[in-house]
Amino acid sequence: MKVWGVVGWKNSGKTGLMERLVTEFTRRGLRVSTLKHAHHSFDVDQEGKDSYRHRVAGATEVLLASRNRWALMHELRDDVEPTLDDLLGRLSPVDLVLVEGYKRDRHRKVEAHRAETGNPLIAHSDETIRAVASDSNASAHGRPTFDLNDTRGIADFIANELGL
Structure with a gap:
């Protein structure tokens, strides 16, 4: 499976870009398929x-299963949080897995960035970020910058990078 990430600070437009x-x-x-990291306790x-x-x-x-879908909930209790690789191994094979979050992992990523948040680009210190999608003229050391809504x-850039 090909894996590509979307990272960024809170309110940077990650989820909208993923969608x-x-x-x-x-x-x-x-x-x-998608995989999203949550930094807080959540309950489905x-x-x-x-x-x-x-x-x-x-x-x-x-x-939990029905004729329309099934969902598996796994309680960690006191176990260690699984790694991205562990979780990817649980997914059924697909052409592409888009990962939201996991910014410290080593897969290739695009950074979502909104100027109004006032946050610096993560791309300045992370070579796994291959491009930036921004609502401003943010520059990421020569990496491609796209309009956040392009x-x-x-998608063309990601497909080319992954050979899709």
Whole structure:
């Protein structure tokens, strides 16, 4: 599987760019999966539902299935957070996995950047960031800079870099 990341500071436009890239790559006929890192505790389950009750009772994994979809929830309890490679290994094979977050990992990435956040470019200190998608004229040491909303151009760049 080919892997490409989208990184950036909070409110930089990462999620919107991810959504547009998924739409663009699937429009091109590619099978795409996504993996998102959350820096906070989150819950995809609802209190009171059977699956929630199973998990709270102590189950390590709860698999919820219907004829439309299935979801596997895995409780880490006191285990170490899995690495990006561990998580990628759990995904079914696809043409492309787009990863939101995991900015410290070594896969190739595009940085989403909005001037209004006032944050510096991560690309200045990270050579794995191959391009910047920004709403300003941000410069990243000679790496390509795209308009944050130039989804087709960014997708073309990623496809070329990955040989898709």
